[in-house]
Amino acid sequence: xxxxxxxxxxxxxxxxxxxxxxxxxxxxxxxxxxxxxxxxxxxxxxxxxxxxxxxxxxxxxxxxxxxxxxxxxxxxxxxxxxxxxxxxxxxxxxxxxxxxxxxxxxxxxxxxxxxxxxxxxxxxxxxxxxxxxxxxxxxxxxxxxxxxxxxxxxxxxxxxxxxxxxxxxxxxxxxxxxxxxxxxxxxxxxxxxxxxxxxxxxxxxxxxxxxxxxxxxxxxxxxxxxxxxxxxxxxxxxxxxxxxxxxxxxxxxxxxxxxxxxxxxxxxxxxxxxxxxxxxxxxxxxxxxxxxxxxxxxxxxxxxxxxxxxxxxxxxxxxxxxxxxxxxxxxxxxxxxxxxxxxxxxxxxxxxxxxxxxxxxxxxxxxxxxxxxxxxxxxxxxxxx
Amino acid sequence: xxxxxxxxxxxxxxxxxxxxxxxxxxxxxxxxxxxxxxxxxxxxxxxxxxxxxxxxxxxxxxxxxxxxxxxxxxxxxxxxxxxxxxxxxxxxxxxxxxxxxxxxxxxxxxxxxxxxxxxxxxxxxxxxxxxxxxxxxxxxxxxxxxxxxxxxxxxxxxxxxxxxxxxxxxxxxxxxxxxxxxxxxxxxxxxxxxxxxxxxxxxxxxxxxxxxxxxxxxxxxxxxxxxxxxxxxxxxxxxxxxxxxxxxxxxxxxxxxxxxxxxxxxxxxxxxxxxxxxxxxxxxxxxxxxxxxxxxxxxxxxxxxxxxxxxxxxxxxxxxxxxxxxxxxxxxxxxxxxxxxxxxxxxxxxxxxxxxxxxxxxxxxxxxxxxxxxxxxxxxxxxxx
Numbered sequence: 001x002x003x004x005x006x007x008x009x010x011x012x013x014x015x016x017x018x019x020x021x022x023x024x025x026x027x028x029x030x031x032x033x034x035x036x037x038x039x040x041x042x043x044x045x046x047x048x049x050x051x052x053x054x055x056x057x058x059x060x061x062x063x064x065x066x067x068x069x070x071x072x073x074x075x076x077x078x079x080x081x082x083x084x085x086x087x088x089x090x091x092x093x094x095x096x097x098x099x100x101x102x103x104x105x106x107x108x109x110x111x112x113x114x115x116x117x118x119x120x121x122x123x124x125x126x127x128x129x130x131x132x133x134x135x136x137x138x139x140x141x142x143x144x145x146x147x148x149x150x151x152x153x154x155x156x157x158x159x160x161x162x163x164x165x166x167x168x169x170x171x172x173x174x175x176x177x178x179x180x181x182x183x184x185x186x187x188x189x190x191x192x193x194x195x196x197x198x199x200x201x202x203x204x205x206x207x208x209x210x211x212x213x214x215x216x217x218x219x220x221x222x223x224x225x226x227x228x229x230x231x232x233x234x235x236x237x238x239x240x241x242x243x244x245x246x247x248x249x250x251x252x253x254x255x256x257x258x259x260x261x262x263x264x265x266x267x268x269x270x271x272x273x274x275x276x277x278x279x280x281x282x283x284x285x286x287x288x289x290x291x292x293x294x295x296x297x298x299x300x301x302x303x304x305x306x307x308x309x310x311x312x313x314x315x316x317x318x319x320x321x322x323x324x325x326x327x328x329x330x331x332x333x334x335x336x337x338x339x340x341x342x343x344x345x346x347x348x349x350x351x352x353x354x355x356x357x358x359x360x361x362x363x364x365x366x367x368x369x370x371x372x373x374x375x376x377x378x379x380x381x382x383x384x385x
Numbered sequence: 386x387x388x389x390x391x392x393x394x395x396x397x398x399x400x401x402x403x404x405x406x407x408x409x410x411x412x413x414x415x416x417x418x419x420x421x422x423x424x425x426x427x428x429x430x431x432x433x434x435x436x437x438x439x440x441x442x443x444x445x446x447x448x449x450x451x452x453x454x455x456x457x458x459x460x461x462x463x464x465x466x467x468x469x470x471x472x473x474x475x476x477x478x479x480x481x482x483x484x485x486x487x488x489x490x491x492x493x494x495x496x497x498x499x500x501x502x503x504x505x506x507x508x509x510x511x512x513x514x515x516x517x518x519x520x521x522x523x524x525x526x527x528x529x530x531x532x533x534x535x536x537x538x539x540x541x542x543x544x545x546x547x548x549x550x551x552x553x554x555x556x557x558x559x560x561x562x563x564x565x566x567x568x569x570x571x572x573x574x575x576x577x578x579x580x581x582x583x584x585x586x587x588x589x590x591x592x593x594x595x596x597x598x599x600x601x602x603x604x605x606x607x608x609x610x611x612x613x614x615x616x617x618x619x620x621x622x623x624x625x626x627x628x629x630x631x632x633x634x635x636x637x638x639x640x641x642x643x644x645x646x647x648x649x650x651x652x653x654x655x656x657x658x659x660x661x662x663x664x665x666x667x668x669x670x671x672x673x674x675x676x677x678x679x680x681x682x683x684x685x686x687x688x689x690x691x692x693x694x695x696x697x698x699x700x701x702x703x704x705x706x707x708x709x710x711x712x713x714x715x716x717x718x719x720x721x722x723x724x725x726x727x728x729x730x731x732x733x734x735x736x737x738x739x740x741x742x743x744x745x746x747x748x749x750x751x752x753x754x755x756x757x758x759x760x761x762x763x764x765x766x767x768x769x770x
Contacts, residue, residue, distance in 0.1 A: 021713065021734030058730040058737060139655055221716045223709075268653030268665055270524055271678050280653055280677035283668060292665035293656050324608075328406065331606045345443040349406030352443060 005083045012040035013081045013111040014065035018215040019056045023107030026051035071216040077115035077189045086120040094260045109213040113189035116209030127157040128301045129236035131250040132166025132243040140243030141169040148173025154298045159236045166242045179207035186228040187220035233257035238301035241266045244278025265291035329358045338374030390468045397425035398466045398496040399450035403600040404441045408492030411436035456601040462500035462574045471505040479645045494598040498574035501594030512542040513686045514621035516635040517551025517628040525628030526554040533558025539683045544621045551627045564592035571613035572605035614638040623648035623686035629663025650676035714743045723759030
């Protein structure tokens with residue numbers, strides 16, 4: 001796969017993406033101004049503004065661009081750059097360097113190492129991230145897998161982080177529906193982390209896409225997972241947290257997604273489960289809306305009106321439309337035994353003339369039946385709602 | 386137990402409470418104006434305004450006051466009236482006849498038939514209602530029972546409706562902590578409904594209180610349960626819905642409690658359980674706040690600061706206070722292998738002089754250790770949050 005971009009640009013960005021630890025705000029702004037080729041040249045020579053120097057000084061002599069591109073190619077990966085038509089420009093727009101500069105920042109990536117079978121373009125047009133605890137429960141993994149499956153069935157892409165627990169279950173659910181699913185890694189594109197998921201990550205590359213902004217060989221580290229989370233949030237239009245402990249990284253993804261203006265949903269669970277504490281905290285603080293069922297999630301994250309939850313219809317009881325007095329008349333009657341209007345009036349505590357008006361009305365609506373010996377209830381389900 | 390109120394008043398109210406099906410707004414207003422004794426006399430003669438006539442016409446010849454009082458006494462019950470010092474006046478104030486006149490109304494009761502071992506006064510000063518589905522799951526019953534127990538342990542009264550499922554579990558939990566618990570019935574005070582809970586209702590009467598505004602012998606009916614729900618809501622300062630199906634009566638109680646300005650909480654549950662759908666609906670629509678744990682509920686419904694949840698402390702990781710750069714330096718280090726400042730600078734992607742400043746700072750805070758051959762990570766828990 002050759003990128004339809006000049007080799008010079010790709011080499012320059014491959015160099016820059018290794019020189020500064022993402023997110024590198026000053027370097028990004030510098031590249032925006034002078035372009036990637038000149039930026040690479042100036043960084044190499046140390047001829048840059050102080051802020052850029054601070055981000056690039058430690059590694060600027062590490063010119064491994066050709067090596068990185070070669071190592072990436074060995075595992076079937078390539079570097080997608082902003083100059084590439086395949087770049088998910090629209091989705092990454094929310095990561096403008098000038099917005100959300102919290103302690104960990106939400107800056108845009110200088111490029112994305114990708115490995116997969118599907119074109120990057122359009123893959124993120126209808127993408128939903130499904131994230132959560134690594135030490136998930138059976139309940140959480142069940143929900144994540146079902147959700148992954150149903151989202152793909154509804155035409156969406158499932159984005160997650162390839163971790164154990166919720167991430168893995170979501171990817172597997174998506175793969176079982178034929179994909180597409182995207183794993184965003186917090187280490188080099190050529191590494192499988194966690195090692196136990198190397199088979200899963202291969203499967204994701206075969207039916208979807210594996211993405212990382214870290215050059216080949218970059219080892220996983222906690223701060224990289226936090227930085228990586230902003231890409232998961234940015235590349236999806238909604239983030240669903242399935243299970244999260246008090247300290248789960250999924251809450252970081254949720255917070256980032258919310259700060260980027262994305263829909264954030266949290267799946268409730270038993271309050272007896274520590275793995276649902278983070279979800280309930282998100283719901284309590286308004287950091288997420290309730291994801292009460294899988295059809296409800298699919299409806300909420302999909303295009304308006306495209307996936308209306310069919311399970312929420314026909315929930316009305318036959319007596320739902322009745323007013324207070326009509327309901328009292330209806331409930332005063334029996335199904336097995338007839339009553340006359342006087343008995344109904346006493347039982348219902350209503351004036352006789354009112355009962356005499358209501359009974360024929362209820363007959364018309366099919367709620368009561370008139371027999372030779374009086375009136376009976378026709379139907380109405382459970383009497384003690 | 387003789388009520389410290391004139392017999393004439395008790396007889397008048399016993400007559401009035403049977404003559405009109407609660408809530409009887411017009412009759413209540415009429416009693417407020419002319420007093421119960423004269424009101425009873427005028428109702429009996431039919432010499433009343435039209436609105437009152439409409440409420441009382443069908444049953445005004447049913448003068449069973451003495452019978453009702455005798456039948457109540459047979460089961461150890463009495464009629465508590467607003468003139469009684471034992472009347473929970475303050476709690477029932479929210480049910481003013483002029484407020485919340487929806488289709489089912491929230492009118493005040495004309496009297497309350499009570500059966501129990503504890504004085505009514507003060508029983509509702511710190512009362513919480515625990516309500517939910519009859520066809521509850523094991524999870525729901527577990528939570529309701531634990532909650533009933535913990536509320537009583539925290540000095541509160543548990544109010545519920547004596548139904549199967551959540552109600553029963555909440556009452557049992559409260560009884561297992563020694564009570565007090567209150568059952569508000571939707572049928573006559575002398576009836577045990579459901580029949581399978583007659584033993585439980587006896588237990589509640591023995592250690593707490595059974596309450597009904599319906600005269601002895603009144604059969605259970607759906608509209609009575611809905612009318613009864615307003616008393617459950619009014620007599621508690623907070624309502625907790627533990628499990629509720631889409632059509633659960635508990636949602637009616639929750640809506641009434643909210644309209645009365647009470648705290649309403651809903652316990653989340655698995656989204657795979659139909660018995661949590663109603664709770665999640667309440668959370669989604671803002672009809673309730675998240676009841677994420679039993680200590681959290683006890684804290685929320687109790688007096689301010691009295692029951693602070695102790696489980697929410699000490700959740701911080703040792704690296705929580707570190708800034709972005711310090712965290713990168715910390716994460717770049719290993720525990721088993723020493724690194725020099727130059728290696729750290731490359732790994733962390735930070736200028737060398739910055740790393741040289743940060744390392745001694747991290748040594749002071751106990752995050753890193755200086756050895757003869759370089760620097761090591763001191764502690765820090767899981768590296769991949």
